[in-house]
Amino acid sequence: MEISTFNAFKSRNYRLYFSGQSISLIGTWMQKTAVSWVVYSETHSKFMLGLTLFASMFPSFVFSFLGGVASDRYNRYKLLLITQFASMGQAILLTLLIFFRHYSVWEIIALSALLGIINAFDVPARQSLVYEMVDDKADLPNALALNSSMVNLSRLIGPGIAGLALEKFGEDICFGLNAVSFIAVIGSLLMMKLPKYLEKPRTKNVFGELKEGFQYIKQTPSIAFVLIMLALISLLVLPFSTLIPVYAKDIFKGTASTFGVIDSVIGLGAFCGAIFLASLKPGRNLRKILATNTLIFGAGLVLFSHTTYYPIALVFATISGFGMMSQITISNTLIQTTVDPAMRGRVISFYAMAFFGMQPLGGLLIGTLSQWIGTPDTVMAQGIITLIIGFALFRFLRKDEAKRLKAEQEV
Known part of the structure; x- marks a missing residue:
């Protein structure tokens, strides 16, 4: 593997961030796995799985505009510290709720919604701050790809540990370990040495700044196109993950460990995809790689959807994870x-x-659709939609290339 794969680690602040976030994210994936398992075990409802995803993510949709403005208006570093302490508080509340056994599914969903609100402010601050953590800005694509490898390595490890912990110790241990894991990321943030924050003069109110951001996207077609493609994939395809407990419990007749293993191999594929992206030399055509990997994602889902032989299904789940990775990382x-x-x-x-x-809107849509036509047919339909989006991407790229060549010839 080329040395360029780890170039971003030359920056001290980024090394600190990466190490702290790695530990915290394992806890996050343990909590996500445990929440899905608890909700499905209590309700045996695919719709409730979709509703849980909706509750955890829809507040991020509603408040992310404010999170973006806050990230541009205020000190991103302090904002990120606040969101990490708030996330730790949410994990402690969830642990206490499960530990004392007096809970309803609706209380778990309410706490998932609280985390969604926190994430609306956390994501813009965290992603924007990565730019400031990297000393050489040429290493930024590498840092973002390494971020994705970290997310997906934790997705590989977290659900597997969660599956074992759920069987051996109980749900409260998963939530408690997540709460403890925030100490690592908060500690790494406190050790950073970032440039002094300079307050920027503000000439517009919050809504004026929101409008300015929207106008900027409208006037930048390359960014607008990426956002539209990501929105389609997130609405119609990525919620396939909400149906994994159904495969684990009903199709493969398994336990919490089976669920953890399927989730982990999707994470393994995504981790391999992230390392592949981190190893790319600067200047590669990322849009073309995005289109190719969208086709791989779609093919993996179609093959996985109706496979009833567990070991082969794991192979197809891994392929799906590899293709899925590009949607998030290359777009970012x-x-x-x-x-x-x-x-x-x-x-x-x-x-x-x-x-x-x-994704949460898609979670409700996919949860409802799977009640009507069955889980395997739903996942197959998602795979076919992904293939269509991949071919549409290639078509757009060919048209864009033709336009560029025509413009060059005219010059």
Whole structure:
């Protein structure tokens, strides 16, 4: 593997961030896995799985505009510290709720919604701050790809640990370990040495700044296109993950460990995809790679959907994870490397809206659809939609290339 794979680690602040966030994210994925398992075990309802995803992500959609403006208006570092303490508080509340056994599914859903509100402010601040953590800005795409590898390595490890913890110790241990994991990321943030924050003069109110961000996206077609594609994938395809407990419990007749393993191999595929992206040499055509990997994602889902032989299903789940990775990482990289720094927080809030906002709506849609036509047919339909989006991406790229060549010939 080329040395360029880890170039971003030359920056001390980024190394600190990466190590702290790595530990915290394992806890986050443990909590996500445990929440899904508890809700499905209590209700045996696919719709409730979709509703839980909706509750955890829709508040991010509603409040991400404010999160983006806050990230551009105020000290991103302090904002990120506040959101990490708030997330730790949410995890402690969830742990206490499960520990004392007097809970209803609606209380778990309410706490998931609280985390969604926190994330609306956390994501724009965190993603924008990565830019400031990297000393050499040429290493930014590498840092973003390494971020994705970290997210997906934790997705690989977290659900697997959660599956074992759920069987051996109980749900409250999963939630408690997540609460403890925030100490690592808060500690790493406190050890950073960032440039002194300079307060920027503000000439517009919050709504004026929101409008300015929206106008900027409208006038930048390359960014607008990426956001539309991500929104479609997030609405119609990414909620396939809400149906994994159904495969684990009903199709493969498994336990919490089966659920953890399927989730982990999706994470393994996504981790491999992130390392592949981190290893790319600067200057590669990311849009073409995005289109190719969208086709891989779609093919993986179609093959996984009706496979009843568990080991083969795990292979197809891994392929799906590899293709899925590009949707999130390349979209983020294309935005971060082309956006005006003064607009970074607001544009990332639109990215968060497309990613977090469409998924919960899709979760309700996919949960309802799977009740009607069955889970395997629903996942197959999602795979076919992904293939169509991948071919549409290639068509757009060919047209864009033709336009560019025509413009060059005219010059």
